[in-house]
Structure formats: C-alpha cells, structure tokens
Amino acid sequence: xxxxxxxxxxxxxxxxxxxxxxxxxxxxxxxxxxxxxxxxxxxxxxxxxxxxxxxxxxxxxxxxxxxxxxxxxxxxxxxxxxxxxxxxxxxxxxxxxxxxxxxxxxxxxxxxxxxxxxxxxxxxxxxxxxxxxxxxxxxxxxxxxxxxxxxxxxxxxxxxxxxxxxxxxxxxx
Amino acid sequence: xxxxxxxxxxxxxxxxxxxxxxxxxxxxxxxxxxxxxxxxxxxxxxxxxxxxxxxxxxxxxxxxxxxxxxxxxxxxxxxxxxxxxxxxxxxxxxxxxxxxxxxxxxxxxxxxxxxxxxxxxxxxxxxxxxxxxxxxxxxxxxxxxxxxxxxxxxxxxxxxxxxxxxxxxxxxxxxxxxxxxxxxxxxxxxxxxxxxxxxxxxxxxxxxxxxxxxxxxxxxxxxxxxxxxxxxxxxxxxxxxxxxxxxxxxxxxxxxxxxxxxxxxxxxxxxxxxxxxxxxxxxxxxxxxxxxxxxxxxxxxxxxxxxxxxxxxxxxxxxxxxxxxxxxxxxxxxxxxxxxxxxxxxxxxxxxxxxxxxxxxxxxxxxxxxxxxxxxxxxxxxxxxxxxxxxxxxxxxxxxxxxxxxxxxxxxxxxxxxxxxxxxxxxxxxxxxxxxxxxxxxxxxxxxxxxxxxxxxxxxxxxxxxxxxxxxxxxxxxxxxxxxxxxxxxxxxxxxxxxxxxxxxxxxxxxxxxxxxxxxxxxxxx
Numbered sequence: 001x002x003x004x005x006x007x008x009x010x011x012x013x014x015x016x017x018x019x020x021x022x023x024x025x026x027x028x029x030x031x032x033x034x035x036x037x038x039x040x041x042x043x044x045x046x047x048x049x050x051x052x053x054x055x056x057x058x059x060x061x062x063x064x065x066x067x068x069x070x071x072x073x074x075x076x077x078x079x080x081x082x083x084x085x086x087x088x089x090x091x092x093x094x095x096x097x098x099x100x101x102x103x104x105x106x107x108x109x110x111x112x113x114x115x116x117x118x119x120x121x122x123x124x125x126x127x128x129x130x131x132x133x134x135x136x137x138x139x140x141x142x143x144x145x146x147x148x149x150x151x152x153x154x155x156x157x158x159x160x161x162x163x164x165x166x167x168x169x170x171x172x173x
Numbered sequence: 174x175x176x177x178x179x180x181x182x183x184x185x186x187x188x189x190x191x192x193x194x195x196x197x198x199x200x201x202x203x204x205x206x207x208x209x210x211x212x213x214x215x216x217x218x219x220x221x222x223x224x225x226x227x228x229x230x231x232x233x234x235x236x237x238x239x240x241x242x243x244x245x246x247x248x249x250x251x252x253x254x255x256x257x258x259x260x261x262x263x264x265x266x267x268x269x270x271x272x273x274x275x276x277x278x279x280x281x282x283x284x285x286x287x288x289x290x291x292x293x294x295x296x297x298x299x300x301x302x303x304x305x306x307x308x309x310x311x312x313x314x315x316x317x318x319x320x321x322x323x324x325x326x327x328x329x330x331x332x333x334x335x336x337x338x339x340x341x342x343x344x345x346x347x348x349x350x351x352x353x354x355x356x357x358x359x360x361x362x363x364x365x366x367x368x369x370x371x372x373x374x375x376x377x378x379x380x381x382x383x384x385x386x387x388x389x390x391x392x393x394x395x396x397x398x399x400x401x402x403x404x405x406x407x408x409x410x411x412x413x414x415x416x417x418x419x420x421x422x423x424x425x426x427x428x429x430x431x432x433x434x435x436x437x438x439x440x441x442x443x444x445x446x447x448x449x450x451x452x453x454x455x456x457x458x459x460x461x462x463x464x465x466x467x468x469x470x471x472x473x474x475x476x477x478x479x480x481x482x483x484x485x486x487x488x489x490x491x492x493x494x495x496x497x498x499x500x501x502x503x504x505x506x507x508x509x510x511x512x513x514x515x516x517x518x519x520x521x522x523x524x525x526x527x528x529x530x531x532x533x534x535x536x537x538x539x540x541x542x543x544x545x546x547x548x549x550x551x552x553x554x555x556x557x558x559x560x561x562x563x564x565x566x567x568x569x570x571x572x573x574x575x576x577x578x579x580x581x582x583x584x585x586x587x588x589x590x591x592x593x594x595x596x597x598x599x600x601x602x603x604x605x606x607x608x609x610x611x612x613x614x615x616x617x618x619x620x621x622x623x624x625x626x627x628x629x630x631x632x633x634x635x636x637x638x639x640x641x642x643x644x645x646x647x648x649x650x651x652x653x654x655x656x657x658x659x660x661x662x663x664x665x666x667x668x669x670x671x672x673x674x675x676x677x678x679x680x681x682x683x684x685x686x687x688x689x690x691x692x693x694x695x696x697x698x699x
Contacts, residue, residue: 055395080487115196116529130207138211146224153197 009017021048022059029066030059037076040087042125050051064120071113072120075106075129099139105130111140198228204234205229213239216247238264241290244268245277253277257285257541264323273309286319287582291326314346324350330360344370366402368438369409375442377410380419396633400458407438408461414466417447439461568596578603583610594624 019035038044044060051057062069087120101108107114119131141149150157159162197205209232215220223230232237240259245268248256257265257280265288281289294310324347343365344351356376359363364379371377398406407413443464479572568590581608587593596607604626611620626642 015357099459106334114197115200119200120206122201130204135206135211137208141208141222142220143218146221149222149225155197155226155229158228159224163227164224 023069024059024061025066027065029068029121031066033073033144037080040076040079040090040126044124064116068120071117072124075082078102084128086131099132099135107136186206202232205232209233209239214243217252234259241265245270245273250274250276253279264288264290268293269310271297278313282317284319284322286317288323289321290323293328309545320349325353326356328343328358329362335459349551366398366406368406372409373412375412376408376418377413402436405438412442413440414442415445416443437461440464442466570594578606578609580613584614588619589623594622596626606644673697
C-alpha cells in the first residue's frame with residue numbers, strides 16, 4: 001500500500017499539457033518530475049491511474065532517500081520514450097541478454113548503492129532496472145568461492161561447523 | 174491526509190540510518206532469488222551460493238526454476254537426480270546425450286516425466302548405433318507408461334553428418350503429446366513435411382547445415398521437401414510465429430495437378446521468417462506467402478539480382494511497419510559460410526539490407542551494405558531507391574577500394590535518410606568518400622543527425638581521413654569518430670576518438686573494443 005499525502009493543485013502543477021508528479025523521498029526531499037519520465041514504473045503508473053479515478057492528485061511518498069530516487073529518475077530519464085522489452089507487461093520474459101552498455105556505466109556504483117537501487121526499482125516495479133541490477137550483482141559473485149561471496153556482500157556464515165560439513169546441508173554429489 | 178504504512182515507514186527508518194553489515198539481507202527474498210537466477214551457470218559451480226548462509230540456502234532451494242534445467246552433459250548422476258528433486262513440483266527441461274543414467278530414467282518413469290516441458294536430444298540418444306538395439310532414451314520414450322502432457326518444446330540435433338537423413342519419429346515417440354508441441358527445432362533430420370497434427374506449433378526450425386556443401390546435400394533427399402509438401406505444411410500451421418528453414422527444397426516446376434502453391438499461403442501469426450539458402454525458384458514460392466504480421470525476415474539468396482529486388486518488394490509490401498519502421502531484411506550473400514574461414518577475399522559480392530525493429534531498445538533500423546561487385550551495384554541502387562529509408566538510424570557500410578562514391582551519389586542515395594545517427598563498419602574507402610560527401614553538403618541538408626562514424630582498418634592515411642571526418646562530424650553531431658581495433662592484425666592499429674571538443678587519444682585495445690561494442694549494442698541483428 002503506497003503512502004500518499006494530499007497536496008493542492010498549486011503544489012503539483014498537473015493541469016497543463018506537461019503533467020508533473022511530486023515525489024517525496026524518505027529524507028523529505030520534494031522532487032518534481034514529469035509523469036512521462038516515470039511511466040516506466042508500474043507502481044507510479046498505478047498511482048496516476050488512481051489520481052485520474054478520483055480526480056485528485058497527490059504527492060507520492062517513497063521509502064527511499066532522494067539520492068537513490070534521483071538515480072532512478074536518471075535511469076528513467078535516459079530511457080524516456082524507449083521501448084524496453086522487460087518493461088512490457090505483455091511481452092514474454094527476455095532471455096539472458098547482456099547488461100546494456102549504458103546500464104553498466106550507470107550501475108558502476110558501490111555495493112550499498114547498487115543494493116539500494118535494486119530495492120527502489122523493485123518497489124517502483126521497474127523490471128528493466130531490477131534486471132540490470134540483478135545481473136550486476138550476479139556478476140559480482142559469479143565464479144567466487146563461498147568465502148569470497150560472504151566478503152563481497154558482507155554476509156555472515158551462520159552454518160554451524162556440523163551443518164557446514166553435513167551432506168544434508170550441502171549436496172556433495 | 175497521511176496514510177500510515179508500517180512496512181514503508183520502517184523501511185525508511187532503516188534507510189535513514191547507516192546501512193547494516195549485510196545490506197543484501199534487506200532485499201526481499203524474491204530479489205535475492207532473482208539475482209541467483211542470473212548467477213546460475215550451466216555447470217554446478219554456481220551452487221556455492223547455497224553454502225554462503227542459511228538464508229541464501231533456503232531461498233535457493235525454494236526456487237524450483239533454479240533447478241529446472243537438467244543438462245546431462247554437465248551434471249553427474251547425483252546432481253541430475255538432485256536437480257530433478259529440487260525442481261519438483263515445477264516443470265523442467267532436459268538435455269539428453271547418448272548416456273542416460275538408469276537412475277535418471279527410473280526417476281522419469283516413476284512420474285517425473287509428467288513435468289517434462291522441454292527436451293533437447295542429439296541423434297545418438299535417439300537413434301541406435303550398430304552396437305545398440307535401442308538407446309536408453311528411446312527405451313524410455315517407446316516403452317513409458319506415463320505421458321508428458323507438459324511437453325512443449327523439442328529440439329533434436331544430429332551431431333554428425335550421415336549418408337542418409339533420418340526422419341525423426343515424432344508421432345511414434347510422442348503420440349499423445351504431439352498436439353501440445355509449440356516449438357520444434359530439428360537439425361540434420363527431417364520432418365514429415367505434412368504434419369497436420371502440428372496445428373498448434375508456434376516455432377519451427379528445420380536446419381540442414383550441410384546444404385552449403387552441394388555434394389553432401391545431394392544425398393539428403395529425405396530432408397528435402399517438395400514445393401507441394403512445403404505448401405501443405407505451412408497451410409496447416411495457422412499459429413506459426415517463427416519459421417526458419419535452412420534446407421534445399423525440390424522445385425520441379427509446375428508438375429503437380431494440385432498447383433496448391435499458387436494460392437496464397439496465409440500465415441496470420443508469422444512475425445519472423447528466415448529462409449536459406451534460397452534457390453531462384455523460391456522467389457515465386459515466397460511471393461505466395463501472405464504474412465500480415467511479419468516484422469522480421471531474412472532471406473539468403475542464390476539468385477539473380479532481379480529476384481532479390483522483386484522479393485524484397487513483395488516482402489516489404491507485406492511486412493507490417495509499426496510506426497513507420499521498415500522491418501524487412503534481405504541477404505544476398507551466397508558465400509556467407511565461407512566468410513568466417515576463408516577471409517575477406519571470399520567475403521564477396523554481398524548485398525545485405527537488414528532493416529529491423531530493435532525490440533530491445535528504441536525503435537530504429539539499420540542498413541548493412543557489405544562489399545559489392547560491379548554487377549551488383551545497379552541492383553543495390555535499385556533496392557535503395559525502392560526502400561523507405563526515412564526511419565533509418567544506423568548505416569553499416571563497406572565499399573571496395575576502387576569504389577569511391579562521389580558526393581552526388583551519396584546525396585542521391587541517402588539524401589532522404591535524414592534520421593541516420595550512426596555509420597558503422599566503414600572501411601577506409603567509405604570513410605574517405607563519406608568525408609568528402611559530408612564536406613560537400615550543408616548539415617541541414619545531409620545527415621543532419623549524424624553522431625558517430627566508426628571506421629575500421631585505417632592504416633597509412635589515418636590522419637587525413639580522420640581529420641576530414643572529424644571536421645565533418647563536428648558540424649553535425651557531437652559525439653565521436655572511432656577507429657576500431659581488429660583482432661589478429663599483424664600491424665598495430667591506432668585507436669582514435671575525436672569529439673566535438675577535439676581530443677585525440679590513442680587509447681587501449683580494451684577501450685577500443687568497448688567503443689565498438691557500445692555502437693553495436695545499439696543495433697539488432699536479424
């Protein structure tokens with residue numbers, strides 16, 4: 001269930017031909033963005049449909065920081081007007097295509113930021129961005145040993161020594 | 174009004190504070206599972222993710238799709254059985270080779286075959302050799318008690334050429350499943366070319382790679398359909414979306430009284446068509462195909478130039494053009510198979526026009542014109558004049574060393590292609606010729622959006638060509654002029670990147686390859 005607050009029309013200029021959205025980040029930053037840019041987000045699209053049904057426009061409060069939100073907006077702005085197969089709800093899921101060149105550079109961020117972006121993209125239901133982030137994280141762990149994976153992603157080993165050497169917890173086949 | 178949402182609020186609380194030690198643990202399980210699906214490799218190395226921590230292990234074991242690709246080439250018996258168990262109760266696909274462990278067969282017989290969705294086999298797993306009476310898979314399929322009601326996809330590939338082509342015993346092996354099949358891919362073995370029982374088929378590929386070697390293909394009578402067989406088969410596939418036939422067809426003229434091929438073959442769902450190699454007689458056959466949904470086609474011709482032209486016109490007229498896009502590809506490249514092994518001398522007389530809808534990025538198209546000979550030039554000009562290039566974004570262009578296009582010819586050929594952003598794969602001749610054309614025309618009139626020219630194989634004259642091109646580019650776009658490396662060159666090649674703010678750098682090989690990939694990644698191949 002999204003968190004929404006009422007705003008008056010003067011706050012969100014949405015009556016003209018260029019409709020705008022007011023997004024509020026978890027650090028209470030107000031970010032105005034064109035509706036068209038964020039249409040890649042199924043979550044935002046559903047919110048907008050709700051606005052149209054009730055004839056009321058709201059600010060949309062999002063559970064992540066403005067820093068993360070701005071990154072997502074940057075992504076959506078770059079692909080504004082582009083058709084991406086992953087974001088087509090009617091299309092079959094795409095195969096294992098490589099990460100797009102631009103996405104590689106866009107996601108060349110530190111581990112924590114990458115995790116925040118994928119979480120935000122998941123919340124906003126932007127499948128193409130979720131997919132690119134997932135590929136990037138998978139690239140970080142592919143071919144690594146168990147210990148290296150723990151180190152890269154800061155995961156603690158909670159197997160007991162018995163479990164770790166038990167055939168039932170690991171298929172040794 | 175503020176609607177309270179505890180989960181969102183608590184999430185924000187977390188995000189407002191320092192990231193905890195294991196931020197990946199904050200991700201929903203489905204996201205971690207999604208990441209695993211990209212980390213999974215065909216072998217078993219990726220399974221180490223299940224050894225990292227209990228949480229990850231539970232997630233991985235809870236996702237049946239991570240275990241549903243059972244490839245007996247890569248998995249030993251124990252892992253194959255374990256994958257079968259972990260993929261349950263979901264569907265799975267299996268790649269079978271000659272040896273199928275008895276334990277796997279037992280597991281399939283015991284009920285797992287009811288979950289089989291896709292099957293990939295090679296000939297040795299189906300067709301017995303002289304030493305065998307019956308292979309393990311054949312035994313299983315012929316004598317099984319359970320059906321495979323979920324089987325949708327079948328791929329059979331005969332690894333080695335044989336003196337004779339065997340017809341794949343589709344209806345014998347899958348008597349109760351055949352109506353459900355959606356995708357069939359056969360290599361070096363034949364279909365019954367009158368498969369009226371395949372009415373639900375969506376994808377069909379029949380490939381005989383030996384057709385490029387005429388002497389071998391002459392022996393392949395059993396895979397060679399007649400024109401009438403082809404007509405009948407295609408008429409029986411109303412749901413077909415993708416068709417690829419790489420076989421020789423027998424065209425003996427109009428010898429049949431039925432004359433069925435003269436009536437249109439309506440394929441209402443067909444979006445992708447690829448035929449190769451196509452003999453001259455195919456051109457008439459192709460013109461009977463009515464595919465109103467066609468978005469992508471590729472035809473490899475062994476034909477006279479007029480055949481290429483007339484067929485292109487037909488397909489171009491039939492093809493759907495969403496939002497004005499041109500979505501037809503024609504290849505005139507009778508030595509395509511020789512290209513990889515015999516070098517540039519054999520990469521000859523190609524005329525390749527590939528205009529495609531780039532489904533993965535933004536709408537667009539590209540045009541690829543490899544080397545040509547004089548006899549083809551007239552056809553090329555004819556083809557280009559017949560095409561709507563107004564939406565063309567990317568032009569691939571190679572010209573022979575002695576084929577210098579005058580500026581007027583450029584203007585005549587591409588003057589209406591005002592959306593071109595990139596010209597790639599240009600050799601030194603094309604680069605020189607293009608630079609002169611760019612210099613001769615005002616940016617408002619000619620290639621107004623040109624942004625990138627990627628030049629290959631520039632050696633001694635690099636300075637002059639790059640200077641000419643860079644000046645021309647800067648008056649139009651602002652991005653870059655790039656000269657790519659070629660693998661395996663004995664002479665070192667320089668890599669140039671020229672931008673609007675003129676910076677010349679000799680960059681690393683990796684940078685160069687990356688630059689090429691950057692351009693190529695924006696393209697789509699048919």
